Amino acid sequence: MRNYFLRRFIYSLFTIFLIATVTFFMMHSIPGGPFTRERPVPPEIMRALNAKYHLDDPLIVQYFDYLKGLVTFDLGPSFSKIGVSVNKLIITGFPITAKVGLLAVILIIVLGVPFGIISALRQNRPIDYIVTFGATLGVTIPSFVMATLYIFFIAGKLGLVPTFGLKTPGSYIGPMIALSGYSLSFVARLTRSSMLEVLRQDYIRTARANGLKELAVIGKHAMKNALIPVVTYLGPTIAALMTGSFVVERIFAIPGIGRYFVESVTNRDYTVIIGVTVLYAAFYVFMVYLVDVLYAIIDPRIKFEKEAG
Amino acid sequence: MSKPLLEVKNVKTSFFSHLGEIQAVRGSSFMLNQGDVLGIVGESGSGKSVTALSVMGLIDEPGRIKEGEILFDGEDLVKKSQSELSELRGNEISMIFQDPMTSLNPVYSIENQMVEVIRRHNKGMSKKLAVARAVEMLTLVGIPEPEKRIKSYPHEFSGGMRQRVMIATALSCGPRLLIADEPTTALDVTIQAQILDLMNDLKERVNASIILITHDLGVIAEICDHIIVMYGGIIMEKGTEKDIFYNPKNPYTVGLHQSIPKGDISGDKKRLVPIEGSPPDLMHPPKGCPFSPRCPHAMKVCLEKPAPMIRLNETHTSACWLLHEGAPVVGQYKKGGEILE
Numbered sequence: 001m002r003n004y005f006l007r008r009f010i011y012s013l014f015t016i017f018l019i020a021t022v023t024f025f026m027m028h029s030i031p032g033g034p035f036t037r038e039r040p041v042p043p044e045i046m047r048a049l050n051a052k053y054h055l056d057d058p059l060i061v062q063y064f065d066y067l068k069g070l071v072t073f074d075l076g077p078s079f080s081k082i083g084v085s086v087n088k089l090i091i092t093g094f095p096i097t098a099k100v101g102l103l104a105v106i107l108i109i110v111l112g113v114p115f116g117i118i119s120a121l122r123q124n125r126p127i128d129y130i131v132t133f134g135a136t137l138g139v140t141i142p143s144f145v146m147a148t149l150y151i152f153f154i155a156g157k158l159g160l161v162p163t164f165g166l167k168t169p170g171s172y173i174g175p176m177i178a179l180s181g182y183s184l185s186f187v188a189r190l191t192r193s194s195m196l197e198v199l200r201q202d203y204i205r206t207a208r209a210n211g212l213k214e215l216a217v218i219g220k221h222a223m224k225n226a227l228i229p230v231v232t233y234l235g236p237t238i239a240a241l242m243t244g245s246f247v248v249e250r251i252f253a254i255p256g257i258g259r260y261f262v263e264s265v266t267n268r269d270y271t272v273i274i275g276v277t278v279l280y281a282a283f284y285v286f287m288v289y290l291v292d293v294l295y296a297i298i299d300p301r302i303k304f305e306k307e308a309g
Numbered sequence: 310m311s312k313p314l315l316e317v318k319n320v321k322t323s324f325f326s327h328l329g330e331i332q333a334v335r336g337s338s339f340m341l342n343q344g345d346v347l348g349i350v351g352e353s354g355s356g357k358s359v360t361a362l363s364v365m366g367l368i369d370e371p372g373r374i375k376e377g378e379i380l381f382d383g384e385d386l387v388k389k390s391q392s393e394l395s396e397l398r399g400n401e402i403s404m405i406f407q408d409p410m411t412s413l414n415p416v417y418s419i420e421n422q423m424v425e426v427i428r429r430h431n432k433g434m435s436k437k438l439a440v441a442r443a444v445e446m447l448t449l450v451g452i453p454e455p456e457k458r459i460k461s462y463p464h465e466f467s468g469g470m471r472q473r474v475m476i477a478t479a480l481s482c483g484p485r486l487l488i489a490d491e492p493t494t495a496l497d498v499t500i501q502a503q504i505l506d507l508m509n510d511l512k513e514r515v516n517a518s519i520i521l522i523t524h525d526l527g528v529i530a531e532i533c534d535h536i537i538v539m540y541g542g543i544i545m546e547k548g549t550e551k552d553i554f555y556n557p558k559n560p561y562t563v564g565l566h567q568s569i570p571k572g573d574i575s576g577d578k579k580r581l582v583p584i585e586g587s588p589p590d591l592m593h594p595p596k597g598c599p600f601s602p603r604c605p606h607a608m609k610v611c612l613e614k615p616a617p618m619i620r621l622n623e624t625h626t627s628a629c630w631l632l633h634e635g636a637p638v639v640g641q642y643k644k645g646g647e648i649l650e
Contacts, residue, residue, distance in 0.1 A: 202411040208367055209406075210426040210478060211399030214391070220425075224416045299416055300462040 008292055012285045019281040020070060023274050024063055034079035034268045053079060066274070075275035080267040086275035089260050094279070096166065097244035097256030103172055104180035104241045105234075112184045113230065116191020121218065123196060131188060138185025147178035147251040164253035171252075178248045183237050190233055195226040228298055235291030239284040312383060313340040314518050315364070315486060320377030320387075322356075322363045329592050333359040333372070335542035341535075343485070346512055346519040348533035348550075350526055350565065354588050356542040357522045361488045364520075365404050366394040381486070400430040403479035407491040409471035413463035419443075420459040423478050430482040446477035449514070450507060469500035476507065480515055488520045493528060505531060526569055530554060535624070538562050541589045541599025543615075548625035558627040558642060561600045598630065606631055606639050618649040 035041055035049045050056040054065065069076050075086035119131040151174065155163040161170040198204065199222055207221045246258035257276060264272035295302050322334040334356040341347050349357045362368050364379055366386055379386040381402065386394065398404075406412045414422060423443035428434050434442075440459070447455035450473040463471060472492060479487055489508065493501035509532045512519055523529055529536060529550075536553040538546040538561065546559040557563050567582035586603040589595050595602065601611035608630060616628040626649065631642040 202406060202408055203414040205367065206406065206412045206475070207414070208395070209365060209398055209404040210429070211395045211397065212425065212429055213395060216425070216429075221414050221417075225414070300418075301415060301464050 004296075005293060008289055012289050015285050016278060016282050020067070020274060020278045021063075023277045024066060024270075025059075027268070027270050027273055028059055028062075030268070032268055034270060036268070053077070066271075070278065075278075076271040078264075078269055078272050080264070080269045080272075086271045089272060090257065090275065090279060093255065093257035093260055096254060097249065097258060098242045100166070100172065100175045100179065100248075100254060100256065101238075101242035101244055104176045104183075105238050107176050107180045108184045108187050108237070108241075109234070112187030113191050113227075115188040116230075117195055117218070117223075117226075119188065119192040120195035120199065128192075131192070135185040135188045135192075138181050139189070141181065143178045143181055143245060144247050144251060146181050147174065147248055150174045150177060151251070166252075166254055175248055175252045175254060178251070179241055179245055183241065187230060187233065187237075191226065191230055194229045195222060198222045198226040201225070224298060228295070231291055231294050231298065235287040235294075236284060239280075239287040243280045243283055313380075314343045314345075314382060315341040315520075316378075316380040317360070317364065318378040318380070320360065320363055320379060321375040322359050322368060322372060323375050324372040326371060332542055332591050332594055334363065335591075335594060336377070337539070337542075337544055338377075339537055339544065339547065341486070341518050341520065344516060344518055345535060346521060346533045348529035348536040349520060349522045349539060350524065350529055350536060351539035352524050352588060354591065355539040356591075357539050358490050360539070361404065361490050361520060361522055364488065365398060365402060366391065367398075367404075396430075399426050399479070399484070400482045401484055402486045402488065403482070403484040404488040404490065405472070405475045405479050405492050408495045409468050409475055410495065412475055413471055415463055418460055418462050419447075419466075419474055423447075423459070423474075423481060426478055427481050442481060443477070446481045447474070449480075449511070450474070450477040452477070467500075468496050469503060472496065472500075472504055473507065476504075476511070480511065480517065483515070484517055486520070487517045488522070490522045491524070492521070494523070494525075501528070508532060526554075526565055538565070541594060542591055543599060544618075544628065545600065546625075546627040546629075548621075548627075552621075552625040556625070556641075558621055558625065558632060559629050560604045560606055560631070560642075562627075563641075564603075598628070606642075608636065619646040620649055621646045 033050075033055060034053075035046060041049075047056070054062060057065070066076070073087070075090070078084045078086055078089060081089070115131050115135070119128045122128045151163050155161050155174065161173060162168060165171060166175075204217060204222055207217045212221070244256050244258045246262050248254070249256040249258040260272060261276045263269070264276065317337055317339050320334055320337045321332070324331040324333060333354075337356065337360050339347070349360065351357045359368070359372075363374050364381075364386065366389065368374060374387050377387065381397070386397075389397075413419070420440060420443060423446070424436060424439040427439040427442050428436070431439070444455045444459055447459060452458050452470060452473055458466075463474075466474065476492075492508070493504050496504060505528060508519070508521070511517075512532065519532075521529060521533060533550055535547070535549055537544055538553065538559065540561050545561045546553065546557065548556075552558075553562060554566075557566060561584075564582075564584040568584060570581060571579065584603055589599045589602070595612070597610070597612045597614050598604070598607075598616040601607045604611065611630050614630075616630045617633065618626055618628045619632045620626045621632070629642065630636055631639055632646055633648070636642075
């Protein structure tokens, strides 16, 4: 058991290393650099700049320098924002993004799972139709449409919340809805179908035949089985939401990390690109790892197979 | 005569699907005394499982019991609410199912599942006592090293062992009635014999009445006192084990007998006689006797009117027109007997 988690942890580190490497070489293989401008920069200045940021070193030397920094969690200076380190950018931007993302995740779990369960328990009744209809809308309406409508009506016409920024608690509502809309609907649908599947299983009938209360039959016996696919989906989704959405941050003018990321790509800001990519990747890999750990806790059969194999 | 433990009176259970009403049980009546073992035989779709589930109150949507009474210890179960029934289920009336591979929850340990049931019906019992009770039950059903194995998960058990666990759980609260719905069908032949032996053995020890449902006459012969033969949602013949095996008075029962392979070591080869055709469509049940389209002796009246239930002796009844006064004499179907309905 512990061996398995240790092994998975080492794989995860290796994955992050690979992502950093691939990103590094891919970015450097694109023509141009952080100081290329439309109007040619005088060669002396270019040389001086390149020398300052060690961009004149052979690529392989730069690569190892970069790895060295990565291991010590020093992601280097930004090329386009003078005097600002990538660490600084992440520290200022990421907490804001993560906070909005985390709120969206909570919304998904608190609303998506119960809606799915209620819908399954009341299959083909009005409440099920309402939830299914709402969930279908949620999956199909893109986040920017939702965000724009929200700003227009709730913030603009009704003036209930500010139109941009995160100054008041109310201003979190819009970004939360826009961010979670798709996943919330998806989780509700997934929980519903998974629950319906589980409720048909023989062991549910056994639980009823043994006289267990309906609350125990649903809350204990059906729930744990039904949540396995939901957990699978939630892992990467949480990673995606916590690292934010550029579109949503843009629309609501949230000073998160998404903006820096997109700017850095157009600016060939190598260190920012790789830094943010590695951060996202690490987060993602960590969530997948967490899902695997959760699996083993939820489903004893998985523990057994992995140990044996 | 003492009051019967279970009395099923003219129960009709239907499933209301989009296509129409499926009349799975079309009037089933029988009774069971304390300590008796009743076998219900019939092929797939004969209504035997639905009869059992009706007794349990476990008919799922879109099904329901249309009419009839199910008296358990004098109380009508049909009138009880689900929460009242849940107090009885697993406590007074237990049930085990066909497929032990899927009947236990894969994500909880055996201990967890057994203790949950024991504590559900023994309010205020400590966990420690409940575990001790579970271990005791596992010992009773022949699980080796029960203290250790109780920590296992269902997937760590074989099919036969899982069925033993199911039986142990079902009996853990000392029920007065155990319903076993094809408990051996999904198991290997050797394991089947073991489970039947176990049930035979337990019936003496736990003093529960048993309803054993099967499509296999061979299974039933060994342990049942009384046997009910069902077909097309109705009871075709009812009697003691002797009546049904040595003196069957219904062409359907006879057909069932002829379709069982007889293991004859002498090498005397006899062709098996199958029952031609297939069971009736219960969405459009036949007007007359449900077996009439397949019956070798079918008469005009059989197709037109349901056969009367005819009492042949104290224990033996059969629903067949051949036994009626007006019928011609055919083989073993001697006429006579009191017409019950």
